[in-house]
Amino acid sequence: MKVNFRFPLFRLKKVIARRTPRFVPPTSAEKEILRLHIEKRLALFNKDYGFTYRRITIRNQRTRWGSASRSGNLNFNYRMTFLPPHLSDYVIVHELCHLGEFNHSKKFWDLVARTIPDHRALRKELRTIPLAR
Numbered sequence: 001m002k003v004n005f006r007f008p009l010f011r012l013k014k015v016i017a018r019r020t021p022r023f024v025p026p027t028s029a030e031k032e033i034l035r036l037h038i039e040k041r042l043a044l045f046n047k048d049y050g051f052t053y054r055r056i057t058i059r060n061q062r063t064r065w066g067s068a069s070r071s072g073n074l075n076f077n078y079r080m081t082f083l084p085p086h087l088s089d090y091v092i093v094h095e096l097c098h099l100g101e102f103n104h105s106k107k108f109w110d111l112v113a114r115t116i117p118d119h120r121a122l123r124k125e126l127r128t129i130p131l132a133r
């Protein structure tokens, strides 16, 4: 029996590459479109909350979809470009509500539920989408 040990790792990588399409980062124009979209949605949702936010940044984050700082800056993952609208809205509302509650307490989830009553199901769905690729 002839076994080829010459390029096993190379071959394995090829197989993995075929199964996992490489993540192509959005262009700066696509990121700008995303930022404008997020700004519009934030303004709409914030009519109810009335929080104050400052800078909205779109960045490459490997571990989360978004974050909020105590100074009122909101960061969103550029991979949101690839999310369906209901999940992208969930991320936007989630980060917006952190301006009211800087934690994941019941108070926080009550804030989220004001806009997205089925947030639990959406959060579960969002977890099935891999971030780092």
Ligand SMILES: [Zn+2]
Binding pocket: 094, 098, 103, 104
């Ligand atoms: Zn959170």
